[in-house]
Each structure stands twice: as C-alpha cells, then as structure tokens.
Amino acid sequence: MIGFGLAGCGHAARKHAEALRVLQAAGVARLVSAYDPDQRRSEELAREFGAEHDPNLSDLLERDAVQVLAICTPSGLRLPLVEAAAQAGKHLLVEKPMALSLSEADTLIDTCRSAGVILGVVHPHRFQPAVGRLRGALEAGAFGKLTHASALLRWHRPQSYYDASPWRGTTSMDGGLLFNQAIHCLDLLLWTMGPVESASAYLTTRLRRIETEDTAAGIMRFGGGALGVLEASITVYPENLEESLAVFGENGTAVLGGASLKEIVTWRFAGPGEGRVADALPDLPTWRGHAAVIADLCASLLDRRRPLVDGEEARKVLELIVALQESARKGSPVTLAGGG
C-alpha cells in the first residue's frame, strides 16, 4: 500500500481523499496525513477520512509512511512544496495546472529528476473511457486523413465562485480560464491530434470581475496540417452546458460530449459494420477520475515506468496555453517550439 500525504485541503483535496479511500479498499494506496496552513481544513479532512494531520509541511514530510505528496494548493503555489518534498525523497502528484509558466514547469521537472523522484500531474480526463475509445480509433487509423478537431467548454462559474477564494481569477495564482478550466480539453486536443505548430487566440473578460479572461476563442494548426478550434467560457447562463471534443477525418467522425466529455455523442466510421454510437458504448467502464490517476501513479512506482501524465507530458499543454495567451496579447499567430 502506497502512503500519500496531502498538501492543501480544499475542493481538489477531497477528490484525492475520496479516491484514496476507494484505493485503500482495493489495497493499492492510502491517505496517511494532510497539511493546510488553515489548520481547521486539514483537521476536518483528516477526521472525515480517518487520516492524520500535521501542523506544517516539514512534519508531514518526515513521516516514513508518506511516499507520495499530492499537491492541491492554489495553482501558483507549487514550487516550494515540490522542492521540499523532492528533497525529502517523496514522489509528487501535482494538481493541474502543473505550473503557470514554462520556466516554473521546467524547474519542477528538473527538481524531481535531480532528486530521482517521480512527478505525476493530475489530468483525469485522460482516463475517461470514452477518451480511451477515441485514442484507440486514432491509433488504429480509423479516421484516415485527419481534417480538423474542435474543443468546446461551455461552463458556468458564478461571481460567487471567484469571490469565495481570493486566489481564483488572479493572474499569479489561478492563471485564468485557459490554465484552470480549458486545460482539460486542450490537453485532449493535443493527445488526440498531436503537437500544435501554430496558434492564435482572442481572450476577453466579459462578465466576471476578475483579472483574467472569462471567455476565449482560439484556432490552431497541428503538425500534420489538420486544424483545431477552441471555444471556451465560464460565463454560460445559467449552468454548465457542455464540455466536448469532436474529431473529423476522411473516414470517421467522433464527438465526445456531455457535461465533461463522458458521453459518446457521435461515432461514425467507414468500413464493414460501420461503427455507430451503440457499437462504441456497451462496455464503457465507469470513469474513476482521480482514482484512475492515482492508481496509474502507484503502478508506475511499482513497475518503475513513467506515469501516463508526468512532468514532460503535462508541459505540452502549458506550452499551448502560453502560446494562445501570447497570441492574444500580440494580435498575431504564435509558432510553437514543440510543433513538429
């Protein structure tokens, strides 16, 4: 059983604690102790999930039973915790976004590499069964020549969501709609279509009183020549409408949708017994979100392999987000270094 410590005991931490409860029952991993500078939060979480809590990070890191530190702090607050944990020989599982700049992402990667510890990053959508089905179709060449793909994020985050936590909607701690919310579907665009060669975007703040954008429109050209479109906003009235990903090629069309890409909406492929939604759906297993991420990290530790999303892999979507932001600032397309 692999022991986890939690740093930061807010909303995301509960997903980790719940996932660890499931994994403890399966004999895979368990929550050992939690730390938050707001001690009431760590005490409450520890009580609810039957774990210990520590008054500061160094006490938590001194525990031999903690092999992995899961970091669930505001997004701009990763580096000092990663440095302390790596120095203590603990492996890392960092919430998305891994960092809010490429230079900080590189420092996190180098720090973990030098210390010989694994750096995993939480991108639960990668483990969606519907997304796995899409990857399988792409790898089998079922789409033929790819033409284009689109990602839609039509979500609702009220002003009260931002007002409740001072870090939300700030440039230095949250990073904005692209870093905080659209990161999931942008990561999937990259994972399905490959590296982006060139990106353009407009970003705007239409309705929320925040420093960062609340609405974004972007276009991309992938390395292979196919095109991509992003439409993202957290201002959709009156509630979350959809998060979807559509991929189009000469022999296939696939659309994943629903509130967070869990449903296969369209599944059409040429060939014998032309694939339809019904063919793609029957044996889709239940999505286990954070539990799947943590289980993969544990397996990577035991098998001495890279987790599905390690620091290098998570850096790719950060590079795209930084390019989209730069394009919006400059008013012209930006060429990406890793565009192939």
Ligand SMILES: NC(=O)c1ccc[n+]([C@@H]2O[C@H](COP(=O)([O-])OP(=O)(O)OC[C@H]3O[C@@H](n4cnc5c(N)ncnc54)[C@H](O)[C@@H]3O)[C@@H](O)[C@H]2O)c1
């Ligand atoms: N992967 C996902 O599906 C998902 C979902 C929600 C949030 N997140 C990510 O998780 C992170 C946290 O988001 P949240 O919604 O839980 O925020 P939150 O505000 O609910 O919780 C953050 C917690 O971190 C604590 N904290 C602040 N400074 C700290 C420090 N130096 N050391 C330890 N703890 C510290 C705060 O006291 C707070 O309890 C963000 O990066 C967010 O993007 C990911």
